[in-house]
Amino acid sequence: TTHYLFIVVVAVNSTLLTINAGDYIFYTDWAWTSFVVFSISQSTMLAVGAVYYLLFTGVPGTATYYATIMTIYTWVAKGAWFALGYPYDFVTVPVWIPSAMLLDLTYWATRRNKHMLILVGGTLVGLSLPLFNMINLLLIKDPLQIAFQYPRPTLPPYMTPIEPQVGKFYNSPVALGSGASAVLTVPIAALGAKLNT
16 A cells, blocks of 8 residues: 555656656647657656556556556646636647556566566557657647647747747757656666666
């Protein structure tokens, strides 16, 4: 029970880091302009976090549990924005659960081999997560229209939409670097310690 309560608490906090790392796709106004950055950051976030918790509990299914908590938490955030008067499409909930299920399947199929989990499971996450989220984005009405009609109040002036420039990146290296560092430091250190034992 303590293990799962620990996962709930950390998964909620991980969601904040995940949203920060993929901020420009979570808010649909910049969805397509930084799809590559989102795919890299979210694949890494999910793989490192879920693998850590799988090895921590040793129970197949933990990765899906972890991704489900992140999904629920993000839907709550989506509902909050909707309640403030923003359109339903203003926030898109990223698709984590199918990729997490592949991690669990890898852990189960390889008889809980942690090295195969990292190699095969991590590869499957990296290949599947961009695909699932691209399908997810295709269902959005019009991200650029949302951007012009409902600009985010938290956008700094240099990121305010001026004209549609799909394919161009509007990312803050400082925010991305700090988010990635926060996400990777603790799980990698813990994972290294686990592998050395």
